[in-house]
Amino acid sequence: MTTQPSVRAPRRDAAENREALLAAARVVLNRDPSGSLETIAAEAGLSRRSVYGHFATRDDLLRELVALGANRVVDALATVTHPDPLTRLALIASNLWREVESVRMMAVVAVRGPLAKNTASLLRPIRLSVGDAIRDGQHDGSMRTDLDAALLTRLVEDTALLVLEESSEHPLAARDGHRLVMLMVLGCVGLGWRDAGAFIDAEPELQWKERH
């Protein structure tokens, strides 16, 4: 029962323009999180009017954009598995940074802004693995036990976000951010600064690697 009203396949440039709009939205919203459709369309080299040929509403565009980004991040973190919970947590933080650092502002907005609820559900897998790592870490004594696991999980997430925000305002080299986000997260779960630094230096998997 698939609809078959059109005798001809959709044009290729249409699909390209759709992509261009999503890309433009990423750029614009990463500069000004409340950028208008006008601005986005212009960035894509299109008119505001034609946006509505691809997305029913502004929110649809936004949601799709966030969904794409969120899936990308979730996929990238899905492969993270390590027996040691501290290493696992640091790996999550480090991969997160790697995936998101180029769209820091938008990421912050997606998580904080009006789409927060939507985003949160998309990122649920990450929440879960962070929570797992923390419970494991509390259990084997490598992480602090003076705070509830659920609270600590949120604090860790917010700490990672904090580094993103900080680096939105005071730009940070990708490499420095990579180390900083791990340092902060490890500090958040209870490690002293020397321990955290030593821990990172001792673990080869946690070293910075240029992309590809």
Next chain:
Amino acid sequence: MTTQPSVRAPRRDAAENREALLAAARVVLNRDPSGSLETIAAEAGLSRRSVYGHFATRDDLLRELVALGANRVVDALATVTHPDPLTRLALIASNLWREVESVRMMAVVAVRGPLAKNTASLLRPIRLSVGDAIRDGQHDGSMRTDLDAALLTRLVEDTALLVLEESSEHPLAARDGHRLVMLMVLGCVGLGWRDAGAFIDAEPELQWKERH
């Protein structure tokens, strides 16, 4: 050359209404940071129209509100002096929490929102004393030295803000927040969780006291 056009002094109820509007704005904006003048006026028992009898523009109202709050906080922190930088920092965090916890949301907006620049300048004294404490702490070896003092200062501020945000979404008893904000700040400057907890417990000035 002071203007003397009015034969009569301003009415007292006018001044009261002005206060009422500020108070209402505090309440409303703390519930919904983008609340409209309509809502604020209603909360104050006035009409939207009469707001303009007291404040030229919405922004004026906002700015005055923020200025009042900021001054209150700055005054409260002005008295904090302690030879030990760790204690001083924890005291700043603790007093900050005490002053701000009842208007957490608004505080977050004032610092993050469009008035951020304005707010930042009002809070400059706090920035300075945090910065001082951190430089002192790095110098006497009680705080981490792997991060630049300026960066660390911002991270500490953001960490305090993080606790406010966390407690906006997942309410926290005033007393728990008081301890949490100190724990997080001490963790941020490099202490391990056991050290931070022990440090707080050992210092009488850092204990929770009910207000008045």
Next chain:
DNA sequence: GGTATCTTGCACATCGCTGTGCAAGATATT
């Protein structure tokens, strides 16, 4: 009680934005 001062309601202008309808033009596809 007289009067300046506030408050109020209503109408209206404005602004920036989203979303639509439509007709004309451009272009990929066949």
Next chain:
DNA sequence: AATATCTTGCACAGCGATGTGCAAGATACC
């Protein structure tokens, strides 16, 4: 070359908000 598919510009409606003018009413003040 024919045609379905996109794009565009323009006009327009709508929404939610801020800000104003004005006249009528309420109220503190002397």
